[in-house]
Amino acid sequence: MINSIRGFNDILPPETSIWQHIEKEAREIFEAYGFSEIRVPIVEKTGLFSRSIGETTDIVEKEMYTFEDRHGEAITLRPEGTAPVVRAYIEHKIYGNDPVAKFYYLGPMFRYERPQKGRFRQFHQIGAEVFGIDDPKADAETLEMLVCLFQKLGLEGITLQINSLGCKECRPLYKEKLLSFLQDKKSQLCHDCQRRFEINPLRTLDCKSPGCIEITAHAPSILDAVCDGCKTHFEKVKEYLALSQVDFSLNQKMVRGLDYYIRTTFEITALGLGSQNAVAAGGRYDGLVKSLDGPDTPGFGFAIGMERLVMLAKDRGQQLAVSNQPLVFIAILGDKAEKEAVGLIKRIRTSGIRLERDYSSKSIKSQMKRADKLGARYVLILGDDELSSCSIIIKNMQSGEQEKVALDRVEDRMKELLRKSASIKINLDIL
RNA sequence: GUGGGCGUAGCUCAGCGGUUAGAGCAUCGGACUGUGGCUCCGAGGGUCGGGGGUUCAAAUCCCCUCGUCCACCCCA
Structure with a gap:
């Protein structure tokens, strides 16, 4: 790997x-x-x-x-x-x-x-x-x-x-001032600061070692020196x-x-x-x-x-909440529905609705499970029964209610339903 | 570059010389033949990071190595 x-x-x-x-x-x-x-x-x-x-x-x-x-x-x-x-x-x-x-x-x-x-x-x-x-x-x-x-x-x-x-x-002048202040205390500085003394003496000022903090507490202030x-x-x-x-x-x-x-x-x-x-x-x-x-x-x-x-x-x-567009899932049952779904899915998506579909052709149960896991707000169900009446089922996953609408009215009806619900909040704790 | 902690299932971890390495969660399936969440049942999934050594026997002990996390130096 x-x-x-x-x-x-x-x-x-x-x-x-x-x-x-x-x-x-x-x-x-x-x-x-x-x-x-x-x-x-x-x-x-x-x-x-x-x-x-x-x-x-x-x-x-x-x-x-x-x-x-x-x-x-x-x-x-x-x-x-x-x-x-x-x-x-x-x-x-x-x-x-x-x-x-x-x-x-x-x-x-x-x-x-x-x-x-x-x-x-x-x-x-x-x-x-x-x-x-x-x-x-x-x-x-x-x-x-x-x-x-x-x-x-x-x-x-x-x-x-x-x-x-x-x-x-003025900084070089301050540097000189600091160096002469530290000169006789050099041996008391920590190991790192003895090195800093040579390379960049200003660094001794923000050293975390207690000994150096004590020493530099009395160092000349840069704000006074500029x-x-x-x-x-x-x-x-x-x-x-x-x-x-x-x-x-x-x-x-x-x-x-x-x-x-x-x-x-x-x-x-x-x-x-x-x-x-x-x-x-x-x-x-x-x-x-x-x-x-x-x-x-x-x-x-x-x-x-x-x-x-x-x-x-x-x-x-x-x-800290992030707004996110609600998700719609479409469950598809049967070969006829698979083919019919292609155009329908394209129409819904291009109308701006966030739609995920089933690709597995497995049982409706497993398709519903995936819809639930993805957090879908609505599930569309398209199978032979619906096709025979040129309709589709829209299920609200929160209330469990479902309604049957004509195939050519799906986008309009979905937009109507989604408009009603405000943008959901994602709980960032789960990230 | 230096120091320390940790590497076991997809994830979080238990096991720390002795049968065939476990749990919870997740995944998949069933109970429920076209309806998710809850419950129950079942299944799949591991070269125990890798290599070497000690031992009758190593996930377990030792050495090396790689990875990762945290800290130092330094920086956003």
């Missing part, structure tokens, strides 16, 4: 209906906020990612799916969505239209990591990017949109944490978030894993996701467009982890 590759999962019904529901809500909200969908390739030249995400990040150093194509060119399955969107923005000179451009995307991303709860090698993100606005209003409004989506999905227990990482000017421009920017972000009535908390120890982030960064975490508790994250990346050979254009964006979001939606169980 050939099975799927580690970390690459099938998404099966009925879970796919949750995905469709989330995708639909996201599209609606993002479009309402003036974003348009962009579709970019799943594979890009390797250099796009190593240059944008950062040569020394974990993603680039050990997590990328990189191959050589038949001409020996190094290509990579995208590990994130921002870089390809930025590439497309530059390549198509979209900045030439309007100084502001807003895109959203959704699709699979790939990272070669050990799978665990909420982490896969192929995973899916819904993301959005805003180009051309350095004003903090863009940061706040984009966060408002994101929180709005989560609210629309009815999610509870989620927290928005924000921080500022400073800019290219330059006046960054300070003002961050103050405005908070001010506008408040005006948007978006709740947030400050987390001065939050650090991002991608090099291109500056100033505002954020994370939305939720309970019940296991150890990987971020369901969405992002921030500002002024300078990224320029570094990829475009004009000096500011940017802000985020990505939502679909699998993690779906987990949260499932946890909510029956409270």
Whole structure:
């Protein structure tokens, strides 16, 4: 038996209906906020990612799916969505239209990591990017949109944490400050943090080891250390978030894993996701467009982890209801009826009714059983008795009542019956 | 890359040296010959993840391997 590759999962019904529901809500909200969908390739030249995400990040150093194509060119399955969107923005000179451009995307991303709860090698993100606005209003409004989506999905227990990482000017100064603070305490740091001290000292700030938490509790604050421009920017972000009535908390120890982030960064975490508790994250990346050979254009964006979001939606169980079209089943008895049914089934389906049929030609009992198992609201029964009078039986599976109608009136009668019943709710607990 | 848990029927699991490996659910059939759900009866379905070893005897003990889950690193 050939099975799927580690970390690459099938998404099966009925879970796919949750995905469709989330995708639909996201599209609606993002479009309402003036974003348009962009579709970019799943594979890009390797250099796009190593240059944008950062040569020394974990993603680039050990997590990328990189191959050589038949001409020996190094290509990579995208590990994130921002870089390809930025590439497309530059390549198509979209900045030439309007100084502001807003895109959203959704699709699979790939990272070669050990799978665990909420982490896969192929995973899916819904993301959005805003180009051309350095004003903090863009940061706040984009966060408002994101929180709005989560609210629309009815999610509870989620927290928005924000921080500022400073800019290219002031962050190196803070880094120096932090290093000199940690210098004499280096030996007390945990093993991982001694390594972080060399590679990325900011990471020691969000270490989980109790000893490091104690040490870094007294570390200089990044929010105190950033330059006046960054300070003002961050103050405005908070001010506008408040005006948007978006709740947030400050987390001065939050650090991002991608090099291109500056100033505002954020994370939305939720309970019940296991150890990987971020369901969405992002921030500002002024300078990224320029570094990829475009004009000096500011940017802000985020990505939502679909699998993690779906987990949260499932946890909510029956409270998150999905409407679904009721199902009609047709039971068929006898050769004559089989042939007569073909045209009838086609007519009913093309009239927009969701209809499943029998293919087995088995006893009516087994056909009824299948109809019941599929959750059919109505069953149509077509056999010799009905054919002889050019009629068909419609059975209501909830009440057990049945009626006989003329064959040429089936679609009309079914539409009438289905209109009366509101859309059913699927209990997501069963998924 | 590192550490730990778990792999027995389609699913959830029991059995943990001793006949022919079980249960519940699911599937199929019958009781009920053209009417589902409830009940009862019956049937099918397993190289006990794979390989090697110990033993008179291995699903059970040991080693290796693969898969999976969780955690670390890191991230959505």
